[in-house]
Amino acid sequence: MLITDLLIRAIEEKSCPIVVGLDPVLERIPDSIKQTAENKYGNTLQAAAESLYQFNFNLLNTLHSVIPAVKLQIACYEMYGQWGMNAFQQTLELAKSLNLIVINDSKRSDIGSTAIFYANGHLGKVPLIKGEDTRLKADFLTINPLLGSDSLNPFIQECQRSNKGLFILARTSNASAAEYQEAIIDGQPLYKKIAADIQKLACDQMGERGYSSIGAVVGATWPREIEQLREIMPDVFFLMPGYGAQGASADQLTTGFDQKGLGALVNSSRGVIFAYQSPEFQEKFPNPMEYAGAALEAVLMMRDDLLRSLRQAGKLPDNW
């Protein structure tokens, strides 16, 4: 089964089109987790990275039954060097063992001969001295299209080879997105041209449920653009960041979904994993070590919010 069909099945099983961003930030992790790591490894990069993993461990064990997928922002791990990359891999493997779909949010990009290394390293297999490695990899990878088709092809090919998927940046969620993404090409803004190219690529790798393994990142912060991009990319699954901490509301993004409530996965990171620090949750979860419980409540509230908006838009499946 194509990876995107597995994603859709997971969304339907949990009636929840949400991906939680595991983007741990050391300063915001409860002290007792850090204290335990420091007792074990001293005040080191390794202790910092261990804190990230332990923080994720409780989140994953609490959230896995209600969400279909997690997204790992690799920057949060990579900053801690080899130890951070170990925490990244541990988190990825734990998430896979809990049957979650895993998105590696790396936004990688390079010329073709280098893109192969990123594709092998993050989606496929890497050469060992003899044979190839068998580490678990993520199911989906985000990539940046600025370098054009020859930089995308190695990722596309790796997806075909290894049954993996991509989310290619079409329209990012940040305030400056328009600066370069609205340059004009073939009479249309660049982000629409990129979207049209993604749609073309998507057609070659379609799943049984009407969506391709080649997806797109479409910022939830741009309501008008979401609607336009859905028209340009009917076969493309959307990864939509920007809900919550970045300011997008559920009503703004329902146009990213199809009539069956599918076709999009809405991401929230800080708003969920650090819910325990927000005034909204602190009364009910006064102990920082209840952060996973607060995150669960935040996810369920987000789900209610999204489902309410989908219902209003006439897009909510009957059995959700």
Next chain:
Amino acid sequence: MLITDLLIRAIEEKSCPIVVGLDPVLERIPDSIKQTAENKYGNTLQAAAESLYQFNFNLLNTLHSVIPAVKLQIACYEMYGQWGMNAFQQTLELAKSLNLIVINDSKRSDIGSTAIFYANGHLGKVPLIKGEDTRLKADFLTINPLLGSDSLNPFIQECQRSNKGLFILARTSNASAAEYQEAIIDGQPLYKKIAADIQKLACDQMGERGYSSIGAVVGATWPREIEQLREIMPDVFFLMPGYGAQGASADQLTTGFDQKGLGALVNSSRGVIFAYQSPEFQEKFPNPMEYAGAALEAVLMMRDDLLRSLRQAGKLPDNW
């Protein structure tokens, strides 16, 4: 002294505007290096990563006296996970101990709140449980500008804080570069708009020698564009990939240099580090373990080639 002034001093001391790309590829590393690593660590990712480092070790010890800088393509290391990132850090630290300028070629890009993590991790300091880490970082980082100014700012600020530099992708060296980079904005192609924005950013961080710590990646494979970009970015140092394996000739890229033979650093990776495998060098260096000697000869030939072209262009300093 601004990092770019240190780069210029290193180029002048060695009369060599060349950066060698340490982009090791396991399949192309001599067997005896891999055998030693396998004896030590088995057929593992760690053994693969150790092979990359040992390959670099000989290259650095042979080349450091003739080149001012090395560029590490992080994809070659990252694919080997935590062990690869350890090899990356070991290589970086060895290069710094040999007084080389180090460019971390990561082409990172993300929204501002995430870009901070990349900037801290690759140029600045990262938070530990108490205080900050003191690992050595690279001197320069390559970044991708697609997300616009709010994605670039954290890197710019980190450069000011830590006396580091950037090379922002203006025009990449690959064949598909034009696909999106020639979209039109403000009446000009996107890559020129990005170049104009880089020039503006550069003005705020100028060194004593007339160049900024905010540099640009300008593919050596695009002769006409190099000339135009030099006009748009008079204060910006160019990192020019594409010489050799990617097909650019020395004559094509002299317009990237100023009248004093400065302002550009020409990169060669595969053409240098794997010279021992090319027919041109195999007769003189029949033993694969002479790869560093072959690389040295390849660098000196490349230097002769560049200096000859700079002389013809009337740009060669008298004392080089």
